[in-house]
Amino acid sequence: MSGHATVSNMKQVTDGNRDWGGMEFRRIETNGTELHVALDGAGPPVLFLHGWPHTWQVWRPVLPLLTGARRIVAPDLRGLGDSARAADGFDAGTGATDMLGLLDALDIDRADVVALDAGVPAAFVLGALHPERVRRLVLLEATLPGLPGGFATPPWWFGFHSAPGLAETVLEGHEAEYLDWFLTAGTYERRGVRAAIRDAFVRAYTGRDALRCGFGYYRAAPQNAASVLAAGRLTVPTVAVGGDTVGDLLHRQLRPVTDDLTGELVARSGHLVPLDRPDAVAELILTGPQGASG
Template sequence: MLRSFVTAATIAFAIPALADTKPYPATFATQDIATNGTTLHVRIGGSGKAVVLLHGYGETGDMWVPLAADLARDHRVIVPDLRGMGLSQKPATGYDKKTEAQDIAGVLDALKVDKVDVVAHDIGNMVGYAFAAQYPDRTTKLVLMDAPLPGVGPWDEILKSPLLWHFRFGGPDMERLVAGRERIYLDRFWNEFSADPKKWSEASRQHYAKLYAQPGAMRAGFAQFAAFDQDVIDNQGFLKKGKLGMPVLAVGGEKSFGPTMAVVARAAADNVTEVVIPASGHWLMEEQPEATVKAIRSFLDAE
């Protein structure tokens, strides 16, 4: 998902102490919320207009600390670990993004939240889009960060990149290959999709590697990608009903998706604002947190 192939295609109160990573502010609480046949681990803090932050693969809701801390000054911030990831349950099925979006709707129902801004990255983009498409009246704004949407816009061209071999990597044999080697597998993502791999601290690498080494975690992670074929079908069904109408911010890393993030977003939505974060690869919150928080905050604050 690096810029090179995009251009060529012309297109509980703090984080659990698994490693020494930045904690959420002490004002955040954690809650395990039953929803849609599973249970999601959720961080909740602040008050005001609701915003939900959806993480991607190779991370968990822990990635959002800088943004969550900023938004909590005047928002009610809701940060789940997606189905099968982080400290959420790891059921055998349900990894299509339409179902995962329904997971998020159930979390919001449990918290008595009606309307919400949605901020998403990577796999979270796919869940965020599926949420906005299924619940347009609940979605006030949508932020999509540096990842494609299955079946939307230049999806077929993006799939041709050899960098994305992991989209088809999975199954019992692959689980056996990475068992006990989760760090090796994940380092590949953190290194290859970064403008500067040194932005990924050793503490963060240990933290996420330990979470992905939990029983069932790699199986669930592979299932996120295995569901893409169904996601294509679901997303094309959403598009037949029309593009999204709410304001959408498309954020690309300069050394990753760049302006192609807006190309993807405009295939799915009518009202798109484009932002490219300089000197960043795919991992915007790790590589350029200040610029990324500023861009998202500016978009969410705009009338």
């Protein structure tokens, strides 16, 4: 055990206005912050890391498909959603240490780690530096700073989000309109996100401080590049999963630095694979890569 968590401050969180189907919620201190964590199920544990502009709820369509087969651990990342606001620590190295502390607090020795978008760098570092804690990595729709083979030209918002203090100043008061663009563009055939999940994301990123924490994950790109390069090779089994945005870029990035790598292109999916194709994500978790691209 890595000893990064304070277990004594765990407590269950309930919200009578939400129907979570018996899911348990806790706030867990780890690595100098406090994470809100959704917990459910039994069996081999799976740790879920969301991206931007998401919360743990990006996995909601996947989780019922795992009922009774997996123990679900789905935190809001540092500073995001219902986790404590944070002054810093949005880089991949800190995120990996946050997750080690979370696993310790829950007495989990080893877990599958499933990560999307901005959660992928921390998952990579966790798997590379602590393979004894990671049974398998499933990495969805992201590129890794520091490794060649990413986007030839980064999407326009990478620079906008990375400029310190700019995006939150411009967007405060217009969070819903801005997030709606990403949540529509990120889904297959621009279908958009169902209302309950969309509203949860908008609530999570409303206000200057919430926006600042979200954009902190973009501003950590130089640190992430250094952490990814320093972490070395991935020795744990790894699946690189692409939708219609990243495609096979992550698979190509990981090929030179991963011992056991599978690539999967998920048909009929945009960037938000857990929302577009929860069946494919669940199948990857439960049975491995076979059949997820159908």
